[in-house]
Amino acid sequence: MNKDIEARNISMLTDHFLNGCKQNCIQKLGLEIEHFLIRKATGESVTYYEPHGVEWLLQKLRAHFPVSEEHNGHLIGFHNNDYAISLEPAAQIEISIAPRENPEAIRQIYLSFLSLIRPVLEQEGYELVTVGYQPVSCVDELPLIPKERYEYMDRYFRIVDTRGRNMMRGTASSQISVDYVSERDFVQKMRCAYLLMPAIKLLTDNTAVFENKPWDGWLCRSAIWNHVDRDRCGIVPGLFDPDFGFRKYAEYIWNLPLIFLPSTDSGVYGTASGKPMTSGNTGAPVYTGPAPVSELWQNRMFTPDDIDHVLSMAFPDVRLKNYIEIRGADSMPLPYVMGYLALIKGIFFHSSAVGSVTDQFENCRESDIRAAEASLMQDGYSGKIYGIPAQEFVHKILVLAESGLSASEKEMLAPMHELCGSRRTLHDH
Numbered sequence: 001m002n003k004d005i006e007a008r009n010i011s012m013l014t015d016h017f018l019n020g021c022k023q024n025c026i027q028k029l030g031l032e033i034e035h036f037l038i039r040k041a042t043g044e045s046v047t048y049y050e051p052h053g054v055e056w057l058l059q060k061l062r063a064h065f066p067v068s069e070e071h072n073g074h075l076i077g078f079h080n081n082d083y084a085i086s087l088e089p090a091a092q093i094e095i096s097i098a099p100r101e102n103p104e105a106i107r108q109i110y111l112s113f114l115s116l117i118r119p120v121l122e123q124e125g126y127e128l129v130t131v132g133y134q135p136v137s138c139v140d141e142l143p144l145i146p147k148e149r150y151e152y153m154d155r156y157f158r159i160v161d162t163r164g165r166n167m168m169r170g171t172a173s174s175q176i177s178v179d180y181v182s183e184r185d186f187v188q189k190m191r192c193a194y195l196l197m198p199a200i201k202l203l204t205d206n207t208a209v210f211e212n213k214p215w216d217g218w219l220c221r222s223a224i225w226n227h228v229d230r231d232r233c234g235i236v237p238g239l240f241d242p243d244f245g246f247r248k249y250a251e252y253i254w255n256l257p258l259i260f261l262p263s264t265d266s267g268v269y270g271t272a273s274g275k276p277m278t279s280g281n282t283g284a285p286v287y288t289g290p291a292p293v294s295e296l297w298q299n300r301m302f303t304p305d306d307i308d309h310v311l312s313m314a315f316p317d318v319r320l321k322n323y324i325e326i327r328g329a330d331s332m333p334l335p336y337v338m339g340y341l342a343l344i345k346g347i348f349f350h351s352s353a354v355g356s357v358t359d360q361f362e363n364c365r366e367s368d369i370r371a372a373e374a375s376l377m378q379d380g381y382s383g384k385i386y387g388i389p390a391q392e393f394v395h396k397i398l399v400l401a402e403s404g405l406s407a408s409e410k411e412m413l414a415p416m417h418e419l420c421g422s423r424r425t426l427h428d429h
Helices: 003-018 054-064 103-124 148-160 164-170 183-203 220-225 246-254 304-312 334-348 351-360 366-382 390-402 407-412 414-422
Strands: 029-039 067-071 074-079 083-087 093-100 126-129 173-178 257-261 286-292 318-320 324-330
Touching: 003 183, 003 246, 003 304, 029 103, 029 334, 054 074, 054 083, 054 103, 083 103, 093 103, 103 126, 103 334, 103 407, 148 164, 148 257, 148 286, 164 220, 173 334, 183 318, 183 324, 183 334, 183 351, 183 366, 183 390, 183 414, 220 366, 334 351, 334 390, 334 407, 334 414, 351 390, 366 390, 390 414, 407 414
Parallel strands: none
Antiparallel strands: 029 093, 029 126, 029 173, 067 074, 074 083, 083 093, 173 324, 257 286, 318 324
């Protein structure tokens, strides 16, 4: 391996993260919500290719958006200045709302999306549902959308663990992104998000069914993700090491098995076998299997598109791009999403709240987070988080968040307080 190129590529990744620091800027929240499109009469999912399926629905909406995206002649998404619509592997419909300072602004954008799509859905007897797993359909009934990315991921996950198929076709989430102002701020927020992750997963647990059967326990999506791919999911290695920072995350990406290369040019890449691989000029990505980034780029420098691609292929519970993405929550109805937004804003927009979490649990390690999640999976609110009863822990973080919110934002937390106070999750409702 060319050590000079390795050092320069890792530096490029590190610089990418450094350039993401939002100094002297208003902090903002980004939101992504994934939905299942189902038939009201049966609860079964509407697939991409079928007559009046998801592609047909996108075509009906296309005229309302200035920019659309096609792949191999198929429409797969579009966007405007406020939000983007895209598809997850089995045609789950995702809305990604452009970052906003105010959760209420995010709510209004989401409502505008619903007002656009609902008339078409009602005409067809369809409905968008926000739960963590397919309510009726089983994954073997659901085709992938026409993107080679998902075909290659599906192929790879079959050989590394047992639940990749369920994750890709069956799950839906709510993801929130937050800004960081410096490397130190990134480290503090990353650790804080992971320390809170067991509580976040319990508070947003909205998965009562797995493969059309009742799920016995809690945190079903976490149980699925635990058996997708250890190399790219869960907790970022070295999170609590004294030298954790941008470079450590860059090294994590550098050693990640990539699965596939995008077809951005006709460049020559290395491979695990030592034989060169040419991406070609055909427009099709190239399957690379377990070959890590370090071997595929051993003789060439990253381009900006390369960096975007390799970062997109890591799926930890908290992910770094040029913002921090908190990925552990199930898809939920809007009132609970707003409560989740308020929770994240109340803590992550205030360094004192972030510091309160990281200081109080400074001796926790990756094994403690996993043990807390295992306790909640089995016992729900009767479980423990770092030795603290789950209900007490969740209540404390809700109160901590309130101290950094306006009166109207505090009201958004009411559904979360109700869940915690009743020791119930959305999947119990």
